[in-house]
Amino acid sequence: MKTFTPSYLKHQFLIAMPHMADPNFAHTLTYIVEHNENGAMGLVINRPQELNLADILEQLRPDDTPPPSTLHVPIYQGGPVQTDRGFVLHSNECSFQATVALQGLSLTTSQDVLLAIAAGVGPKQSLITLGYAGWEAGQLEAELADNAWLNCPFDADILFATASDLRLGAAAQSLGINLSLLTSQAGHA
Numbered sequence: 001m002k003t004f005t006p007s008y009l010k011h012q013f014l015i016a017m018p019h020m021a022d023p024n025f026a027h028t029l030t031y032i033v034e035h036n037e038n039g040a041m042g043l044v045i046n047r048p049q050e051l052n053l054a055d056i057l058e059q060l061r062p063d064d065t066p067p068p069s070t071l072h073v074p075i076y077q078g079g080p081v082q083t084d085r086g087f088v089l090h091s092n093e094c095s096f097q098a099t100v101a102l103q104g105l106s107l108t109t110s111q112d113v114l115l116a117i118a119a120g121v122g123p124k125q126s127l128i129t130l131g132y133a134g135w136e137a138g139q140l141e142a143e144l145a146d147n148a149w150l151n152c153p154f155d156a157d158i159l160f161a162t163a164s165d166l167r168l169g170a171a172a173q174s175l176g177i178n179l180s181l182l183t184s185q186a187g188h189a
Helices: 053-060 068-072 112-118 139-145 156-160 164-174
Strands: 012-016 029-036 039-044 048-052 074-077 081-091 099-101 105-108 126-136 149-153
Touching (some): 039 074, 048 053, 053 068, 053 074, 081 156, 126 139, 126 156
Antiparallel strands (some): 029 039, 099 105
16 A cells, blocks of 8 residues: 655745735745645745834834834735734844744744844844745645645745845746746636
C-alpha cells in the first residue's frame, strides 16, 4: 500500500493567479509561514497600507514622538484575519520576546521588534504586516487544485530588496512566467 504524502508549501511564495476574484487576494504575493494537515497561515507581502511605523508607534506609545525614520517604514496588509495584530518577517540575526525561527527568516509578533526597528537596532531586513491569511485544513490544497494560486520557492531578495509593486511579477518571473500574458478568460482561442 502506497502512503500519500501531501506536499506542503511552508516557506514558499503563493502567487495569486490573474483570475483570482477574492478582493483580499487579487494580485497578491503571499509568504507561507506554516502549512500542514491542520491548514495554512501566510502573510501578504505586496500590499502596503496608508499606515507607516510612526502611525503604529503613536498608537502603542501616545506619549512618545516616533523617530522621523519611522515615517518611511511601510505597514503591509498581511491578510484579512486579525487585522489589528502585527507580524514582522525579518532577517534572523536577532530575536525578540515572541520570535519564531523560520528557514533563514524569523517571524516576530511582539512589540519589542517594532521599538528596535524604530531605534535603529532592529533586524537588518524586515517587513511589517497587520493581519494574516489563514486557510482551514485542505482549503489551500483545494484552491491550488482549482488553479487559484501558483507556488514558487522563497527568495529573500523578492521579500526585502524588491519594490512592493514588483514583487508579484518577480516571483512569477522566477518560474519563467509573465503574469500579464496569462488571461483571466478561459476557453477563448
